[in-house]
Amino acid sequence: MSSTRQDAWSHDEDLLLAEVVLRHIREGSTQLQAFEEVGKQMNRTAAACGFRWNSYVRKQYKSGIELAKKQRKERKSKQSDHQEEPVQVPQTEEYKQVDAVVNLTLADVIKFLGNLQASQEKIQKEKESLKNEVNNFQNKLGQLQELYEEQKREYSELEKEYSSMLAIMEKARKMALK
Template identity: 55%
Template sequence: MSTIRQDAWSQDEDLLLAEVVLRYIREGGTQLAAFEEVGKKLSRTSAACGFRWNSFVRKQYKSGIELAKKQRKESKKGVTPNVSYETNEVQSVLTEEQTDTLSISNIITFLGQLEEMEASYVKLQTENQYLKQKIIKLENDINFLTEKKRELERSMNLVEEDYKALIEIMERARKMVVLQEEEKSKVKFQMDRNGNLERVQK
């Protein structure tokens, strides 16, 4: 899957955009379909292609657009377009576009794009710094919670050991009580002829 590009447009890309859009106008297609075709070829979104066309490229091809509309009307009427006229017109448009590359408006547009890119870069830097600080904080929290977990595990082990010891003590005490009761049950007293109690073994 290709990554959507966000870098500045080159002159070749502008030329491809113009050629495709003019072809769609000439053939009666929609500009949206043209933007989608260009977007696939340049790995850009159709919205980006539409924005580039409307904000910059269209101004360079006014005569080319008029020519394409005229050819579309002629083709609907069944008139064969004048190929030589079309070629000369497109060449003149291209020549005009090439000589106008370093015009003030182009430079201003380019500087505007650079400014937008710089603003995006600064924003990304700020977000990156924020995310780094957040990661450091989360790592500290993880270390703190890990230490707490170890302390709880140690405490739990001590409680378990104390519980086992208590159970053993209770078991011993129970056995002692049972033995004492057994001992008591083995002894029997009876009265002798003189009226004295004497201990008799069972």
Template identity: 45%
Template sequence: MPSTRQDAWTPDEDLLLAEVILRNIREGGTQLQAFEEVGRQLSRTPAACGFRWNSHVRKQYKAGIEHAKNQRKEGKKPGAYPEKNTPQNAVEKEGEEQEIEEGKPSFEFQSIISYLGQLYELAENSASNANGQKQLLERLEELEIENERLLAELNRVTEDYHSLMEILEKARAMAIGKDGAPQIQQKVKFQVDKFGNLERIE
């Protein structure tokens, strides 16, 4: 069974809804039958179809509704319908006509509850998405702070590296004799003074 749609209505869907409703009016059907028929074709609930009809589409087809009512009345002349004109049929038809003429939503209460449940789920999903977005923004801020800390640490390590390389270069220069040859035969000692500078001990 296809899942129930909850997306926005298109003009073509509104037109289909109006055509089915007007046909049901002409043929003496009920709104509920029309809503169920449209719902099956569009994978929507009868409650959603009824809500769309009464809140948006019906006011655009006032002239069409009156014309369909007139066609139905012409069709109800003696001999127009083949079924028996029993008192029970007359009561049922009268009730159906009254539902359509008054424009009252005739869909079942359970369908309304189902439709409201779908709206509630949509609202919950929207709130959940908002909370998820807030958590992602908070996590992004934490990562930015951590990135700044790591960059500062990298700069400090880089400075320490350059300082160490300078000390090693000075030691190498001091270890070489005046003639440019390494002084291998004697041990060379170094110390760091109170200012952090490397000096050779004679």
């Protein structure tokens, strides 16, 4: 019995998950079947695939999901018009890539690029914000280090004074005993 993986998801695994789920949506299949298929390919549970899809990957492919649903609807309407079984094409990697490219329209590409640019701008703003935050923390750290050094010096001086006072008291005790 082989154990299922529980390590972090890679970008390639996210892409595979998205590819398979979008294909299942286009074909009118269920997402659960997609999760089971991906789970077998990656040695992960269907539940883990479903969780990853719903918590992270799905958000990255909103336009892709809408496109896949649109393609599924078109496919269903074509099937109902012709009332015949669709030809089953083997799902090789080469076919998946060609299928994904053939079904794209210029509007889809423009929408995707617009979304990509918007997300890049958002990431850039977030990066700047994080840089400013890091600089603020570095300044605060410098101030705290200076305060620490000052407190350390004061403590050292107090320690010396205390030792001197103890020495004087010890001398006074010895003198009192004599």
